[in-house]
Amino acid sequence: MKRRIALIALLLLVVGAVLVLRWSPGGYAAQDRDSTMAPFSAQHWTGTDELGRDRTVRVSAALLIGLAGATAAAALTTAIAGCFGLAAAFSPSWVAALLIFLSDVFLSLPWLFLLMMARSLLPLTASPLDTAVATFVVLAALGWPACARVIYRGALALRSAEWMIQGHACGLRTRQLVRLHLLPHLRSLLLPQFLICVPAFIVAEANLGALGLGVGEPLPSWGSMLLELDNSALLARSHWVYLPIALLIIVLLTLESFATEVETHA
Amino acid sequence: MNWPVTIAMRAGRTLLLILCAAAGTTLLVRFAPGFFSDSREMDAKYAPAAQDEMDAEHSQHQTVSQIAIEEARNFLAGGFGMSRQYRVPVAELIGARIPLSALLLARGIIGGWLLAICAALPVSSLRKGGVLCSLPFTVLLAIPTAAMATACILSELGGPVLVLALLVAARDFKFLRSLLEGAWRSPHLLQGRALGLSPRVLVKLHILPNVLPQLCALTTLSIVTALGALVPIEVIFTVPGVGQLAWAAVMNRDLPVLVAVSLLMACVVGFAGMLSMRAPILEAA
Numbered sequence: 001m002k003r004r005i006a007l008i009a010l011l012l013l014v015v016g017a018v019l020v021l022r023w024s025p026g027g028y029a030a031q032d033r034d035s036t037m038a039p040f041s042a043q044h045w046t047g048t049d050e051l052g053r054d055r056t057v058r059v060s061a062a063l064l065i066g067l068a069g070a071t072a073a074a075a076l077t078t079a080i081a082g083c084f085g086l087a088a089a090f091s092p093s094w095v096a097a098l099l100i101f102l103s104d105v106f107l108s109l110p111w112l113f114l115l116m117m118a119r120s121l122l123p124l125t126a127s128p129l130d131t132a133v134a135t136f137v138v139l140a141a142l143g144w145p146a147c148a149r150v151i152y153r154g155a156l157a158l159r160s161a162e163w164m165i166q167g168h169a170c171g172l173r174t175r176q177l178v179r180l181h182l183l184p185h186l187r188s189l190l191l192p193q194f195l196i197c198v199p200a201f202i203v204a205e206a207n208l209g210a211l212g213l214g215v216g217e218p219l220p221s222w223g224s225m226l227l228e229l230d231n232s233a234l235l236a237r238s239h240w241v242y243l244p245i246a247l248l249i250i251v252l253l254t255l256e257s258f259a260t261e262v263e264t265h266a
Numbered sequence: 267m268n269w270p271v272t273i274a275m276r277a278g279r280t281l282l283l284i285l286c287a288a289a290g291t292t293l294l295v296r297f298a299p300g301f302f303s304d305s306r307e308m309d310a311k312y313a314p315a316a317q318d319e320m321d322a323e324h325s326q327h328q329t330v331s332q333i334a335i336e337e338a339r340n341f342l343a344g345g346f347g348m349s350r351q352y353r354v355p356v357a358e359l360i361g362a363r364i365p366l367s368a369l370l371l372a373r374g375i376i377g378g379w380l381l382a383i384c385a386a387l388p389v390s391s392l393r394k395g396g397v398l399c400s401l402p403f404t405v406l407l408a409i410p411t412a413a414m415a416t417a418c419i420l421s422e423l424g425g426p427v428l429v430l431a432l433l434v435a436a437r438d439f440k441f442l443r444s445l446l447e448g449a450w451r452s453p454h455l456l457q458g459r460a461l462g463l464s465p466r467v468l469v470k471l472h473i474l475p476n477v478l479p480q481l482c483a484l485t486t487l488s489i490v491t492a493l494g495a496l497v498p499i500e501v502i503f504t505v506p507g508v509g510q511l512a513w514a515a516v517m518n519r520d521l522p523v524l525v526a527v528s529l530l531m532a533c534v535v536g537f538a539g540m541l542s543m544r545a546p547i548l549e550a551a
Contacts, residue, residue: 108286110535117291117528211412226416
């Protein structure tokens with residue numbers, strides 16, 4: 001029931017964001033120079049930022065970009081973690097030890113610091129779209145070690161399962177066993193890992209953006225929208241500045257409750 | 267295997283991990299597409315000739331082996347070389363900032379733990395309403411560190427310690443709650459309750475000794491969480507600590523400082539990881 005409510009809430013948010021973007025006359029980058037830092041009006045429902053860009057449209061675009069980017073990055077990271085975990089579980093012990101050591105090297109540095117380091121080393125002249133892609137690719141590329149450890153432990157437990165031994169005895173090759181038997185069993189591990197990664201990546205992007213290392217302007221993102229909170233002139237004029245953070249919390253709570261429910265029932 | 271050997275093996279592995287983290291940082295920084303990017307490239311006042319000179323300057327530090335040899339030499343000389351950004355010895359730069367960050371970390375972690383334990387102990391013993399009581403921590407988990415820090419500045423309430431404590435508390439509460447819930451439901455606890463032992467006695471004599479090994483592992487997690495949050499917190503609150511230095515080094519591609527900060531962070535994470543070893547030691551004792 002909770003899972004269904006969370007999914008419906010998320011769908012409503014996404015559909016709402018798509019409709020807002022579709023009906024907006026100028027898009028997320030259009031500037032209304034006559035009404036910069038404007039409060040609520042019939043034209044701009046939640047006001048505008050310091051460049052006169054409509055906040056409703058930008059928040060909607062940030063929601064879609066954040067959700068799409070984080071989902072793609074989470075899918076990529078789960079795939080990497082799955083391959084890594086399976087490779088470690090089905091390799092000779094010294095290879096497994098080496099692979100686990102490699103994941104430990106990644107885990108030996110705080111994730112946000114590692115992300116910040118990798119993200120900031122891109123060229124200074126990257127386009128906004130490139131920065132968006134780079135941000136989420138970096139998230140995917142550095143987010144796998146913890147997932148891989150979980151999948152490795154799960155796969156290791158399944159490796160010695162009776163049906164695996166019987167499969168081997170029946171002459172099935174490792175690839176067939178993994179594809180036909182192991183992956184369906186691991187789905188209960190892979191799906192929660194994927195769902196946990198989505199809100200984690202959204203939060204990471206918001207933190208990177210708040211440090212000036214996220215998605216580049218004029219593309220809207222949660223991180224760049226949070227930077228608006230530093231503008232005291234804007235804060236004094238309108239309370240709608242808090243809309244992005246409020247919406248971000250709602251999205252994250254919905255995603256987390258959905259992930260928790262799936263994990264509980266898996 | 268007896269525990270001194272286990273400790274020695276773990277320490278060796280931690281040392282290897284730290285060295286690999288430093289080597290990985292060097293490789294990451296050196297092979298990143300923007301390693302040779304220079305903010306001066308964007309400045310129109312630099313003539314093409316000056317750009318060529320900058321390229322020549324970059325080519326002096328081109329190969330990984332050159333960088334590695336230079337780093338090893340600096341390390342053996344008892345330092346980490348000179349900061350490219352500040353033109354000051356890296357050891358001096360970091361040394362001055364460590365006490366500030368360590369104090370912030372210690373206060374934040376202790377505050378977070380107190381908050382999480384004080385909330386988790388009563389909530390875990392509840393039969394109903396636990397989800398509602400956990401709601402503040404669930405909401406805190408959904409707020410990015412940077413947003414939490416900005417909110418603190420805007421409301422003029424609290425500071426970096428409060429943000430760090432709230433973050434650690436939000437992360438640890440979830441684990442502590444499930445850990446303590448399991449402990450409260452164990453048969454010997456049920457019997458103790460049936461015999462009329464007070465909750466205080468139960469917690470002191472039965473719950474805490476049983477969950478101690480897991481608490482050690484949770485301490486490691488708290489330290490890693492706090493270290494990760496150190497950068498945005500110090501940057502937003504302009505605390506001149508290691509986190510702010512790391513951010514400045516990242517923004518200016520200051521490789522010697524980055525390697526030193528990575529080594530420091532890997533050391534803290536590595537030795538914090540060794541805290542989780544208490545479980546086999548306790549069992550052996």
